[in-house]
Amino acid sequence: MSGNDLILIRQLISQRRDEIAPELSDSEYFEIFAAEQALKDRDLSYDEIQDGIVDGRGDGGIDAFYFFINNTLCRETIDSYEYKRNVPIELVFVQAKTSSGFSEAGMDKYIASSRDLLDLTKEVSGLATVYNNELLEKIIIFRECYTNLISKFPKLTIRYFYAVYAEEVHPNVQRKIDHLQEIVESAFSPVEFSFDFLTASKLLQLARRTPKSVHHLKLAETPISTGQIAYVCLARLNDYVQFISENGTINERIFEGNVRDYQGNTEVNQKIRETLTNASFEDFWWLNNGITIICTDATVSGKTLTIENAEVVNGLQTSREMFEALSSRPQPDEPRSVLVRVIVTKDAESRDRIIRATNSQTTIPSASLRATDKIHRDIEDFLAARGLFYDRRKNFYKNSGKPVRKIISIGFLAQAVLACALGDPANARARPSSVIKRDEDYRMIFNDSYPLDVYYNASVLTMNVEDTLRRDDCIVPSSHWNNVRFYVAMLAAMKLMDYSFPSAKKMAKIDLGKITTDLLMDCIAITWKAYLDLGATDQVAKGTVLKSKVIEAAGFKRKRTLP
Numbered sequence: 170m171s172g173n174d175l176i177l178i179r180q181l182i183s184q185r186r187d188e189i190a191p192e193l194s195d196s197e198y199f200e201i202f203a204a205e206q207a208l209k210d211r212d213l214s215y216d217e218i219q220d221g222i223v224d225g226r227g228d229g230g231i232d233a234f235y236f237f238i239n240n241t242l243c244r245e246t247i248d249s250y251e252y253k254r255n256v257p258i259e260l261v262f263v264q265a266k267t268s269s270g271f272s273e274a275g276m277d278k279y280i281a282s283s284r285d286l287l288d289l290t291k292e293v294s295g296l297a298t299v300y301n302n303e304l305l306e307k308i309i310i311f312r313e314c315y316t317n318l319i320s321k322f323p324k325l326t327i328r329y330f331y332a333v334y335a336e337e338v339h340p341n342v343q344r345k346i347d348h349l350q351e352i353v354e355s356a357f358s359p360v361e362f363s364f365d366f367l368t369a370s371k372l373l374q375l376a377r378r379t380p381k382s383v384h385h386l387k388l389a390e391t392p393i394s395t396g397q398i399a400y401v402c403l404a405r406l407n408d409y410v411q412f413i414s415e416n417g418t419i420n421e422r423i424f425e426g427n428v429r430d431y432q433g434n435t436e437v438n439q440k441i442r443e444t445l446t447n448a449s450f451e452d453f454w455w456l457n458n459g460i461t462i463i464c465t466d467a468t469v470s471g472k473t474l475t476i477e478n479a480e481v482v483n484g485l486q487t488s489r490e491m492f493e494a495l496s497s498r499p500q501p502d503e504p505r506s507v508l509v510r511v512i513v514t515k516d517a518e519s520r521d522r523i524i525r526a527t528n529s530q531t532t533i534p535s536a537s538l539r540a541t542d543k544i545h546r547d548i549e550d551f552l553a554a555r556g557l558f559y560d561r562r563k564n565f566y567k568n569s570g571k572p573v574r575k576i577i578s579i580g581f582l583a584q585a586v587l588a589c590a591l592g593d594p595a596n597a598r599a600r601p602s603s604v605i606k607r608d609e610d611y612r613m614i615f616n617d618s619y620p621l622d623v624y625y626n627a628s629v630l631t632m633n634v635e636d637t638l639r640r641d642d643c644i645v646p647s648s649h650w651n652n653v654r655f656y657v658a659m660l661a662a663m664k665l666m667d668y669s670f671p672s673a674k675k676m677a678k679i680d681l682g683k684i685t686t687d688l689l690m691d692c693i694a695i696t697w698k699a700y701l702d703l704g705a706t707d708q709v710a711k712g713t714v715l716k717s718k719v720i721e722a723a724g725f726k727r728k729r730t731l732p
Contacts (some may be wrong), residue, residue, distance in 0.1 A: 173285045175336060175369040183374060185325050190573045191669060192636070200224055201573075203265035203332035203367060204233040206375040210415065211235075215562055216578040217242055220601070221263075224649045227301035228276025229286070232306050233263035240316060240421050244602045246310055249317040253438075260311060265332040274490050275331060276345035283349060286354040287327075290317075293533060301648035306707045325360045327353050330366035339714050384423070384479050386412045387470045389506045396514035400474060403454060403506040406445075409488075410495045413481070419492050424481050433589040445494040452505050459508030459514060460484035461527045462521055467513050476511060483527035517546065517562075544615050545579070552577060557628060577628050579602070585631040586614050589662040590623050591678035592716075594655035598712035620677035629681055630665075630730050631658045637689040645697050652710035656719050660692040668725060695722050 187199040187524075193201070204218050204236065213235075226231040237259040239252060264275055281481045285296055286308050293309050300308075315323065328347065346364045353362050364369070386409070392402035404412070413423055425621075444456050462482040464476045481488060487507070497673045514520050548557040558566040560578045567576060584597040593615065597602060605611040634657045637643060638650045645653055662671050665679040699718040703709045 172336075175334060177368045178373045178376070179334060181373070187216050188469050188572070190556055192574060192639075197224075199267050199332075199564050200232045200263070200265045202376075203330070203372070204263045206372055207263050207330040207332070207365070208235065208261065209378065209652070211237070211242070212564060212579055213242065213558050214560065214572045215576055216581055217569055221246060221307075223301065223304040223307065223648075225301055225303075227299060227648065228304055229263055229264050229280075229300050230275060231282055231304060232265045233261075235261040235263075236307060236311050236314070237261070238318075239545075242602075243310065243314060245600060246313045247317065252305030252318060254321050256318060256321055257326065258315060258318070259326040259328065261316060261329045261494060262332070263332070265330075265367075266312060268333050270333075270335045271331060271338050271342045273342055274344065276342055276349070277682060279331075279636040280345065280349050280352060281515075283352050283356075286570055287353065289356070289400045300400065301646075302705075302707065303648045303651060306651075309707070323333070324552060325357055327357070327360055327362055327581070328610075330367055331363045331365070332372060334369060336368050338366045338368070338372060364548075375651055386411055386474045386476060386511075388474055391472060392469060392511075396468065399604055400469070400509075400511040400512070402474065404509050404552070405503065406453060406491055406495060406505050407503050407505055409460070409507050409509065413492060414496075416646065417496075420490065422528070423479055424426060424485050424488070438490055441487055441490040442494060446498075447491060454506050454508040455587065457482075457487055457507065459510065459525070460487060460513045462509060463514055463523055464511065465513065465515055466512050474511060482524045508612055531545070542615065544617055548624050552628070554627055555625055557625070574632065581631075582624060582628060583614050585627040585658065586623060586673075588655035588658045589627040589630055590619075590671055590673045592659055592663075594659045595716060597655040598652065616673070617674045622677040623673050626679055626681060627658075627662075630661060630679070630684060631655075632656045632663065633684050633687055634692075637686060637693065637727050640686075643690070643693060645693060649697075649705065652707060653693070653700055653707075656696045656700070656710075656715060657689065657692045659716070660696060660719055660723055661689055662692050663720075663723070663725065664688060666693070692723075695719060698722065 174547040179703045182202055182369075183195075184198060185202065186193060186195065190198050190201070201215070201218055201223055204221060205213070207664045208218075213222045221233045223234050235259075238247060239256050240259075262279070264279065266275065278405065282300070285291060285299065286304075290314060293305055293312070296305060315325070343366075349364065354360060367375075385401075386404055388404050388408075389403040392400040394400050413420055444453060460481060461478065462479050464472050464484050466477040491507070512523060514523065545559070545561040549561055552559045556575065556670050558571045558576050559582070560566050560576050563578075580601060584601065587604060588594040605614055631654070634654050635650070638645055638654060638657070639647075659671065661684070662676060662679065663669065665683055666672075666675040669675065697720050700709060700715060703715055703718060709715050
């Protein structure tokens, strides 16, 4: 059977690559596939998976690296006040090789890189000659976030995955796990360590498994049902916690529709926590607004509600506080209940109206509701008519099997518009996750007054830049692509705008037919030289000087076309 699994996994990966990422080599796609399977329950988008790929010269045997805080992917330094005590932190390392066996050399690389990268006494600057830029940038973010949160006593987990086309793990390879664990545990205490060899059978098993989409909610009483398919019901606190949990952790996918992430130790959350931990005469649902769930279908059988594609669109704060309180201090006989509303809707506009309405009771920055704004539905329709798929509903198009290069995430689009149409590549580079968290930034990027061509043109131009950076004859090493791509996109946009400073109006009118390899290679050469002259570091890419250096090097200053 193991021989069959090896044949089948090779065939499956080859077919998937041909269907969704034909532009990638076999080894490049295998890295993405392995990372996707290793993080199956995280349900990351392709954009997020690719952002974690650090493979290349100086990768230390690490092909992909991911960092989670509070079960959410972290791509930039955070403020500690947003998080509460014992916040979970997780590091994930992935090594994926298309070889036919697990090697001692691969394990030795993990051991050596972990000894360097996890030792906080070693300055990252001193590791620059050994490890590539992308890997070190992610390690810096982890170190800064971890030290910022140290007063919260974070719960650290470090997980390693090793994937190859093989079924057996030689004992000499297996025994090196103990050495790796010793290094990890000597660097951090306490820390939870795990290591998984992703064999052909495991990869095939993971690939066949789809994220759970049907959930069962036990009810305290028979629900009230309206004329439409909607239910108002009470669920025991323990039963609701079980509904939102999976394998002992909170199921993040259920909360994709919630417009706010967990807000940490706020006054409201403290009150919820006090209500949960301090028993009183009042039932919990008397003192709490409850939970709103939307779904594609729901049926009642006795006192069990079967819910398909559930999304908690209001009640994330309550849900997390319940999970933390009841998971850490189990109360088998907990008698209290929570109010739950379950609404069946398959219409996107109805779904968005429900999300907005159920989140209007408290003050929320309008940027938090961005995915429900009409402009995002308009962008989705506009791009779809031109062969691109705007992923305003995270992973909708990934789960539909659309090609990787055709899926445009909200974050990528925001960065592309910021660089190409608004001439701000530094912020596009420095703030991949938070670039539109602030209300004013959001309105500047997603503006109803802009022609929709702005979003299509910015996406196409930025994707063309990325494709050109990947060319074999490109002078920029892969470890620096992320630092220069938005500057190259800005410069190319300026040239396409008749050598003038970017604006949304001009971006909407550029001729995409003029995007040539020669144009982009010239922009890459100019940007790369300016970047090298300034030191070629992450700080340079995130700073304020590189932009003016690129513009000056391209000769724009002499044309006196800039404001």
